[in-house]
Amino acid sequence: xxxxLGTLEELPQDYRDQMVAAGVAPLWPMMRNVLPHGxxxxxxxxxxxxxxxxxxxxxxxxxxxxxxxxxxxxxVLSDPGRGxxxxxxxxxxxxxxxxxxxxxxxxxxxxTPSAVRIVVEGQxxxxxxxxxxxxxxxxxxxxxxxxxxxxxxxxxxxxxxWLDALDLPLFVQLEGSYAIEGDLQAQRNRPDAxxxxxxxxxxxxxxxxxxxxxxxxxxxxPWAATEAALRQMAAFGEGIAxxxxxNPETGEDVLPxxxxxxxxxxxxxxxxxxxxxxxxAFHVIAGSGRSEIDGQVIDWGPKDTFTAPVFAxxxxxxxxxALLVRIHDRPLQEKLGYYEERAR
Numbered sequence: 113x114x115x116x117l118g119t120l121e122e123l124p125q126d127y128r129d130q131m132v133a134a135g136v137a138p139l140w141p142m143m144r145n146v147l148p149h150g151x152x153x154x155x156x157x158x159x160x161x162x163x164x165x166x167x168x169x170x171x172x173x174x175x176x177x178x179x180x181x182x183x184x185x186x187x188v189l190s191d192p193g194r195g196x197x198x199x200x201x202x203x204x205x206x207x208x209x210x211x212x213x214x215x216x217x218x219x220x221x222x223x224t225p226s227a228v229r230i231v232v233e234g235q236x237x238x239x240x241x242x243x244x245x246x247x248x249x250x251x252x253x254x255x256x257x258x259x260x261x262x263x264x265x266x267x268x269x270x271x272x273x274w275l276d277a278l279d280l281p282l283f284v285q286l287e288g289s290y291a292i293e294g295d296l297q298a299q300r301n302r303p304d305a306x307x308x309x310x311x312x313x314x315x316x317x318x319x320x321x322x323x324x325x326x327x328x329x330x331x332x333x334p335w336a337a338t339e340a341a342l343r344q345m346a347a348f349g350e351g352i353a354x355x356x357x358x359n360p361e362t363g364e365d366v367l368p369x370x371x372x373x374x375x376x377x378x379x380x381x382x383x384x385x386x387x388x389x390x391x392x393a394f395h396v397i398a399g400s401g402r403s404e405i406d407g408q409v410i411d412w413g414p415k416d417t418f419t420a421p422v423f424a425x426x427x428x429x430x431x432x433x434a435l436l437v438r439i440h441d442r443p444l445q446e447k448l449g450y451y452e453e454r455a456r
Contacts, residue, residue: 117143156202156391156421157193158408161209163232163415170211170273179216186210186276189417199280201419202391204441205370206280211273212237212266220263223291225283226367229254230275230395230437231335232415236268241331245299248272251335251397253357253437255366257328263296275395275417277439279369306332310360313341325361333357333366335397339435342376352376352383369444374437377401377430384427389452390442393419399434403427425456 120128120141131137170187179185186208190198201207206225209232212218220240229239230253237248241262246254254274256262266272283289302308309317310330338355345353357372358365365371377383377399394403400413404427405420412418420426445451 117141151423154203154391154421154423155193156191156200156419158405158410158421158424159189159192159201159417159419160410160412161189161417162413163417164413166209167273170209171271174211174213174271179212179218183221184210184218185212191419193421199284201393202421202441204279204281204391204444205393205419205439206276206278207393207417207419207439208276209273210276211271212264213271214266214269216266217296218264220261220294220296221291222259222261222294224258224288225278225280226258226369227256227276227278228367228370228372228439229256230277232273232275234268234270234272236270237264237266237272237274239264240297240299243297243300244304244331246304246332248274249335251339251435253333253335253338253366253372255328255331257367260328261294261297265296277370277372277393279367279441279444282369282444304332305330306334306337316360328366329359329361338374339376342374342435346376346378352378352381365443367443368447369441371440371443372437373440375435377428377434377436379430379432382427382429384456387423387425387454387456388440388442389422389450390440390445391420391422392424393417393439395437395439397435397437399430399432399436401428401430401432401434403429423454 117140166187173185173187177185188199189201189207190196191200191202194200199206231248231250233250239246239248239254239256239262241256242260248254280289341355342353345355353376355374396412396414396416398414403410403412403418406424410418442451
């Protein structure tokens, strides 16, 4: 097959004009743009958001804009490849840092995209999902799946900040993104499921005939439990310690389109994963290090966030013990049947 395909300019002007009038266009001049040979050509570029740089801007947003005028007071992390204001950190992942001040509440709503909150700092914040009150402690991962009512509140005395990760770009592309507002939810008078039904790995509530399970039985994944499991794995395993966040009833990823993986690197440990077809975002819970992504070097520290496009060549090196959460779209790609890993 010819490497060079015909161009639009090679066609007669009168023919091009007739195609425009008929609402059609030739495929061959555009084919390599949408079907490049060998691998995709991503628009996404490596991004890095330093928390010490973003935090003052987020706190000033709290001074400038009351939550009543914002609904959700968020600074969006925009993909450098798409430019400032882009509602995407990668092609499929939306990221934003959200602020809630003491005494504030963010109104209840539900929407078609699914979201996860990774708590960055602060005490006293909580999220209510379908009546279940979920404490928000640093490092916790809190689900607000598509279609579930949720609101946020703050009983503490200092700002609470968390990282929002949504599959919003997918729903925008599908023209299926919308939200419905409602009143603050009545809260059930009991601890959340992570403290009751799913407090230990490998154990779930006893099955009874005819009794189904909730699609999202566990909405909060406490960081204390995640870190303890990572440390146990690091003590007895080889390579870096990695744990996927999963639905405790089914073993599947916590959300249909996005996956979440906790990582632990010991001081001076190096990780060079295979080339993955999924895009990824890395949020640093603790520690510091350096990552080289497609030749670009990122020096990261606690609470920073950085991204990698599809099939990126990645090398992580921890300067101190480092704990991270990787956000990725592997679950979506596996459902579509094209997730792939290639040797470096």
